[in-house]
Amino acid sequence: MLTEVSAGPYTIRGISVGGVYTSLQVPELGVVLDAGVPIRSFAGTDRIFLSHGHSDHASALGSLLGIRGLIGKDTPPRVFLPAEIEAPLRETLAVQGRLLRASLDVETVPMLPGDTHSLGHGLWVRAFRTHHPVPSLGYQFFRRVSKLKPEHQHLPPEEIARGRKAGADLFDEMERLELAYATDTLSRVLETSPELFDSRVLILECTFLDGKRTVGDAQERSHLHFEEIRARAERFQNEALVLMHFSQAYSPSEVHAVLRAQVPERLRDRLRIFAPESGRWFG
Numbered sequence: 001m002l003t004e005v006s007a008g009p010y011t012i013r014g015i016s017v018g019g020v021y022t023s024l025q026v027p028e029l030g031v032v033l034d035a036g037v038p039i040r041s042f043a044g045t046d047r048i049f050l051s052h053g054h055s056d057h058a059s060a061l062g063s064l065l066g067i068r069g070l071i072g073k074d075t076p077p078r079v080f081l082p083a084e085i086e087a088p089l090r091e092t093l094a095v096q097g098r099l100l101r102a103s104l105d106v107e108t109v110p111m112l113p114g115d116t117h118s119l120g121h122g123l124w125v126r127a128f129r130t131h132h133p134v135p136s137l138g139y140q141f142f143r144r145v146s147k148l149k150p151e152h153q154h155l156p157p158e159e160i161a162r163g164r165k166a167g168a169d170l171f172d173e174m175e176r177l178e179l180a181y182a183t184d185t186l187s188r189v190l191e192t193s194p195e196l197f198d199s200r201v202l203i204l205e206c207t208f209l210d211g212k213r214t215v216g217d218a219q220e221r222s223h224l225h226f227e228e229i230r231a232r233a234e235r236f237q238n239e240a241l242v243l244m245h246f247s248q249a250y251s252p253s254e255v256h257a258v259l260r261a262q263v264p265e266r267l268r269d270r271l272r273i274f275a276p277e278s279g280r281w282f283g
Contacts, residue, residue: 001015002014003037003275004026005242005272005273005274006256006272007053007118007201007239007242007272008239010026010028010029010179010240011027011028012024012025012203012242012272012274013027014033014042014099014170015037015039016246016249016274017246017247017248018207018245018246018247019056019247019248020056020177021036021037021056021057022037022056022057022183022244023035023036023037023038023060024181024203024244024274025045026179027041028224029119029141029179030045030046030047030119030180031045031047031048031141032045032047032048032049032064033049033139033181033203034049034057034183035048035050035057035059035060035064036056036057036058036059037060038060038063038064041184042064043064043067043068043071043073044068044073045077046077047077047078047080047119048064048077048078048080049079049080049081049125049139049181050079051139051183052056052082052130052132052136052137052184053085053088053135054184055090057183057184058089059119060076061093062092062093062096062097062100063077063252065104065106066089066104069102069103074230076105076106077106078106078108078109079106079108079164080109080111080117080125080139080260081108081109081110081111081128081137082111082112082135082136082137082223083110083111083112085134086108089108090108093106106249111137113128113129114127114128119141122140122142122143122145123141123143124143124144124175125139125140125141125142126139126140126142127139127140128140128193128196129189129192129193130182130183130184131188131189131192132186133222135139136184138181138182138183138196139180139181140177140179140180140193140195141178142175142176142177142178142200143175143176143178144174144175145174145176152186156243166171175199177195177198177199178199178200179199179200179201179202180195180202180203181203182196182197182202182203182205182246183244183245184205184222184223185205185223185224186219186222186223186224187219187224187225187229190232192236197235198237199238199239201238201239201242202236202238202240202241203242204224204229204241205223205224205243205245206225206226206241206243206244206245207221207224207245207246207247208224208225208247209226209246209247209258209259210258210262212250213225213247213249226243226258226259233264233266233267234266236266236267239270240271241267241271243259243272243273244272244274244275246275252275252276252277255273256273256275256277258270259273
């Protein structure tokens with residue numbers, strides 16, 4: 001059962017159940033975030049971002065590549081991933097390719113925390129460190145925009161145009177943080193990457209919600225508990241906060257009930273719950 005939510009100018013669609021599978025698509029950015037399940041409608045996307053190598057986030061990449069072949073996508077996608085898992089991933093795809101007797105080619109883009117890459121049309125991505133027992137990354141998508149320096153804002157448009165053409169230093173280059181993705185991580189990521197609070201949209205894991213698991217339990221498993229988000233409610237400046245990766249210990253209806261009952265007023269209008277309103281996680 002796929003879920004779809006609107007978050008600011010973006011659409012988040014896919015599925016995410018902690019420990020089972022996670023794969024999201026943001027069509028406005030042309031990206032797929034993780035590949036824990038092969039969703040046919042995602043197969044045409046040419047940029048795939050893997051947070052880490054655990055099976056519920058990466059094991060369906062080979063199947064997704066196979067679907068690409070079936071729908072006539074001949075060019076390999078770009079797969080952005082933690083640099084430490086590039087070689088094992090390529091080895092895995094080689095084995096799968098031999099089993100399938102098919103080519104599972106990808107263009108890997110290994111990244112370390114702080115690395116940035118241009119995605120074209122003014123869109124960039126920066127990797128940031130997440131805190132999990134295996135090599136893992138989060139991704140911040142942003143645009144670089146030019147803003148007229150304050151001392152030149154009184155100039156008429158024609159003079160600004162002449163100055164730009166002459167190469168005058170009229171503008172500051174700024175980063176507009178658009179969408180960030182952080183999954184399978186300790187809450188420490190909110191301290192080591194505080195810019196997440198300022199991203200227009202933040203997609204954040206929230207594996208545990210209430211007393212079924214304590215904050216200590218969540219930390220022991222290197223995941224986030226909703227209580228840790230509640231405690232930081234005043235810091236979230238995001239236009240939309242998308243919580244996902246809920247434990248299968250909660251039914252979808254429980255997820256909605258618990259979060260709606262506990263969400264601080266400051267976050268209420270901005271919270272997006274990435275879980276179906278009713279039904280089951282599976283089947």
